[in-house]
Amino acid sequence: MSVSLLAQNLHGSEIIKIAGEINELKRQGQNIANLTIGDFDSNIYPIPDQLKKGIIEAYGDNHTNYPPADGMLNLRESVSAFLKSRYELDYAPNHILVSGGSRPLIYSIYKAIVDPGDRVIFPTPSWNNNHYCDLTCAEAIIVETRAEHNFMPTADEIRPHIKGAALLALCSPLNPTGTMFSKKDLEEICDLVIAENKTRKAGEKPLYILYDQIYSQLTFGHHEHFNPVSLRPELKDVVIFVDGASKCFASTGVRVGWGFGPAHVINHMKAIVGHIGAWAPKAEQVAMAKFLKNDVDVDSYLTKLKGNIQNSLTTLYDGFQQLKSEGFNVDAIEPMGAIYLTVKVDYSGKTTPDGKVLKTATDINFYLIKEAKVAFVPFSAFGTGEDVNWFRVSVGASTLQDIVALIPRIKGALGKLK
Ligand SMILES: Cc1ncc(COP(=O)(O)O)c(C=O)c1O
Structure with missing residues (x-):
């Protein structure tokens, strides 16, 4: 049945598509660190x-x-x-x-x-x-x-x-x-x-x-x-x-x-x-x-929230810098604000252990989801080309312990690429 042209041409959220993949893996019993959503886990970060x-x-x-x-x-x-x-x-x-x-x-x-x-x-x-x-x-x-x-x-x-x-x-x-x-x-x-x-x-x-x-x-x-x-x-x-x-x-x-x-x-x-x-x-x-x-309540809430978010972002940033110094093809931009870190995972053209060639940022992301059990959002979901191997990492729904644990998993997964 036909609907308006506007409705036909409107694109759904790319991030929701990635969430679909994560949910499917979760249904299969896998534990994926979901760093895709621009939101907070309200049990980690409750409202004031x-x-x-x-x-x-x-x-x-x-x-x-x-x-x-x-x-x-x-x-x-x-x-x-x-x-x-x-x-x-x-x-x-x-x-x-x-x-x-x-x-x-x-x-x-x-x-x-x-x-x-x-x-x-x-x-x-x-x-x-x-x-x-x-x-x-x-x-x-x-x-x-x-x-x-x-x-x-x-x-x-x-x-x-x-x-x-x-x-x-x-x-x-x-x-x-x-x-x-x-x-x-x-x-x-x-x-x-x-x-x-x-x-x-x-x-x-x-x-x-x-x-x-x-x-x-x-x-x-x-x-x-x-x-x-x-x-x-x-x-x-x-x-x-x-x-x-x-x-x-x-x-x-x-x-x-x-x-x-x-x-x-x-x-x-x-x-x-x-x-x-x-x-x-x-x-x-x-x-x-x-x-x-x-002001007192607002300031004390902001100080705590910012401290925790900054801690998570800095831990992740340091982790990526460490991988970079070990020769991995990754990078990260110093966190400045919001709940996001910008990271590069430049592995297009590489082959996975089961023989698949990673062509796009989306391929790299799905490889990390399956192999490192961690999900980011490629910048292509925010309007860049698929050849841009930069990703958004959102820390609002993860604890610091979750974040510390995912760096070795990323290292392991990238180490398997040829
Ligand atoms: C830059 C920016 N503006 C606006 C919004 C929307 O915020 P709200 O949840 O208040 O509609 C978001 C949500 O992710 C955002 O990232």
Whole structure:
């Protein structure tokens, strides 16, 4: 039976396909370390206690009806204060939109800005921009990034595509790489957007920036998070931020996201989120409003979460560096933020013990799943070519002990390749 062209052409998640393979092996009794999902195991990383209590209390108080379309005012006030204290950003509650996690914000930004056929520029690897382009019938303009530049895009790479584009979608710290913009690189991109917008006539749609900083509270060591508006305040009218609780409070299932930006865009996003009914549940909003105000609890939760995630990432990074120093064809980029490590496993063209030649990153991944009992996600799931032998490793669903144990298994599996 025929369905819409859009439905026919929409691709499912590549990561879910890998999950299917892992589940099949698990059904056969195998124990696979699943480092594929951009999520947390809630038994290893539970949500903040005070947030959990607040949600239960809010249900006890019968906060179970529709929330306001743009989110509870007290939550938007808490977010406003959070943005001021954590980023020095000034956004009043009417410049903030709450939704059921941050995905509806991204969709509504695309819908509020992009007309069918408009050009949307985004780097690869990156998370889901291809799907949002499909959903809005946008022309996807893909900027391929380089390992030598931590897979972050540069102004020089974006420049050839910028004339007349409608949206530039950026993310830092980046899913899938766990790397971040340097101040200089982001400044150069901001200046490019400012210069492009100066060439547009009054009344013409400007080039907007979607700035996804959902991992910005999860940064490590000396790595500092930068945003376009703090660096170039004149961009405030064209930058729409995506943010929320999913990652920094390990609350992916709680579904509270917040976006902020110019009121003329936020108001349209509010109408779109309202029509699809993608609000955050009211009780969760009530609890999040209270939790965000409590700096002591927020800080102690973040310190612990960041410490544990950084420990896992660094252990894995050191393990890969050790394998590299032993002559294995692997590499890793220093972890900077988020819950991801970028690793290279460059074994295409090699033959497995049962005589199969590994041709693509997907082949290498499935070999590691079967032989080392560990699953990563090839960057091809984030829009790169199949010849790119780099992978995302997510540590949110594994204990440190699991991570320590998998390095020898990887070493054993790679050692069997000819
Ligand atoms: C960069 C980025 N933005 C947004 C999201 C979506 O978050 P949420 O679960 O709040 O919808 C994710 C989830 O993986 C992400 O990695």
